[in-house]
Amino acid sequence: MTKFLLTLHVLVAIVAVGPVTVAASMFPPAVRRAHTEEAEVGTVRLLHRVCRIYSGVGIAVPVLGLATAGAMGVLGDGWLTASIALTAAAAGVLAAFVLPRQGELLEELAGQGGVEHRSTVQLAMFTGVFNLLWATVTVLMIVRPGSTTGA
Template sequence: MTKLFLSLHVLAVIVAIGPVTVAASMFAPALRRAQADPSSERDLANVALLHRICRVYAGVGIAVPMFGFATAGSLGVLGSGWLVASIVLTGAAAAVLVLLVLPAQDRALSDLTAAAGVSDAGATAPGIATRAAGRLAMHTGIFNLLWATVTVLMIVRPGSTTGA
């Protein structure tokens, strides 16, 4: 059963977390392109698609900790320090995604759709929009760094008899 849980856990990470990290990383540059030309339907559609990918796969990502806990329970490592650290970092990554990245993407998309319907005089000031895109990129980078750290902990497993 352990091999099944581990396989499902790794597949869930690849299928759910991979698309979120890629789409979230692509969002800020796509946002900047769309802000440069708010009338571009293609740029607006790209930003909307990237946001949808992030939202959908963030929801699918709940399978990662579910299968992770099942795997850890079957391996008997629930109290291991590396696993506790991984759980805390996974929670932090989820919080960054849900509390910072996704709401900022929502606001940016709303601003873009509003700007697409008005003249340049009614659009968001360029400096404010650029700072928002920069902040979003920073939060996305933090999210990705947290996931990279969890990945390393899962592979190396400090103190484990099978760790590197």
């Protein structure tokens, strides 16, 4: 059962979190291009939709992670506690800063056809923080300090 849960956890992380990190990173430059090219507005809408939908699917990652950790008997390990905290922080950044700001920029594009460069830079910063948090969680999941895997 542990191998099955771990496999699902990793697969959902790749399939759900991967597209969010890529689409969120592509969003600010796409917004900058959208005010000059009408076709780019469709790209911006698509990127925002990918982020929203896949972030919803991504909720399964920590759920499966906790189930896997319980099956492995590592719920009290420090690396897991740190991973849980970083995952919560990443989810918070995504929910509080990235997705709402994407929506606001999309509305601005639809309303006036352009956005302030500063707004896209701020969004890029929040997206970078989100991506850095997920990268750190990934490293913790692989290295697992104090594990007996020999890593």
